[in-house]
Amino acid sequence: MDFTAETATEAVVESFRHTDDPRLREVLESLTRHLHDFVRDVGLSLEEWEQALAFLTAVGQKCDDTRQEFVLLSDVLGVSMLVETLSGAGEGTESTVLGPFHMTESPSRELGDSVDLLGTGRACVVSGRVLASDGTPLPGAELDVWQCNEEGFYDVQQPDVQPPGNGRGLFHADDQGRYWFRTVVPSPYPIPTDGPVGRLLDATGRHPYRPAHVHFIVKAKDHLPVTTHAFVADSPYIDSDAVFAVKSGLITDFAESYEERDAERFGVGVPFVHARFDLVLAPEASR
Incomplete structure (x- = not known):
């Protein structure tokens, strides 16, 4: 099946089909559906997604033994x-x-x-x-x-x-x-x-x-x-x-x-x- 805007969500959801932990599968499937819906809803551009990834990378890089930037986020x-x-x-x-x-x-x-x-x-x-x-x-x-x-x-x-x-x-x-x-x-x-x-x-x-x-x-x-x-x-x-x-x-x-x-x-x-x-x-x- 071709990966298109219409088939993307179900393709990713299907990839978790063999997850042994049912709760993990439930969470990943829901996360995928909501995240894909968000991308469609706001019309996220490639540049904006790159900025988001850079932001999350910076959040991780700011964490150390006495600072938890992800908790702060x-x-x-x-x-x-x-x-x-x-x-x-x-x-x-x-x-x-x-x-x-x-x-x-x-x-x-x-x-x-x-x-x-x-x-x-x-x-x-x-x-x-x-x-x-x-x-x-x-x-x-x-x-x-x-x-x-x-x-x-x-x-x-x-x-x-x-x-x-x-x-x-x-x-x-x-x-x-x-x-x-x-x-x-x-x-x-x-x-x-x-x-x-x-x-x-x-x-x-x-x-x-x-x-x-x-x-x-x-x-x-x-x-x-x-x-x-x-x-x-x-x-x-x-x-x-x-x-x-x-x-x-x-x-x-x-x-x-x-x-x-x-x-x-x-x-x-x-x-x-x-x-x-x-x-x-x-x-x-x-x-």
Whole structure:
């Protein structure tokens, strides 16, 4: 059969006929049909396709051990959030994007430790509980936490300024599902714009900024893990996150506190900033 504009799609779909994995075959067939429809729909020229290939090549070339430009591309196109939203368990805390900076292993820390290794800025405490969807606590739940500093940079972005592991910590909830750690209030920041994704944003008149937030990945036995953020309420860009990750249920008050008993318990002075953020995990059977 001649390969023509009319026969092209079915020819490629037929080439996957002997794929052993049925899910892989399903995905490849659907991808082929949608991609071919896109090419026809926009009347893609050879020059434009060459530009697209050059762009994707540049995205790959920008990736390294501490920079994931393909994750960034997925984020700014809303694909990361769409996949997270479709995959999320309705009974648990809403999920958001992983982001491009979960590139290094978070150091293990004890409850109450500070993830701010530089000792800068106002004291901030983030605390809460890890709960099952029926409200019972999940003792020993694992919380992987990472965030930028007060200037909006992650440790991997400033290896000459921030020590490795700054802003990161791996914690385990106590026997009542409680967790708490000390930190600084994160700042809004721009996603990296020195690569092809930045050029894409510039060409489309989009800003690169994200509202201030703390990242979490939370896990517990027999429950579905959740990847999410605690967004700082009233942060700039809360209504226009460059990666579309803000959900109203994740917006969290980082409020000034004068509670001396809390300050003593957390090992900080007054006043301090306190954010309370509970996390709910759905049972594995819910998916």
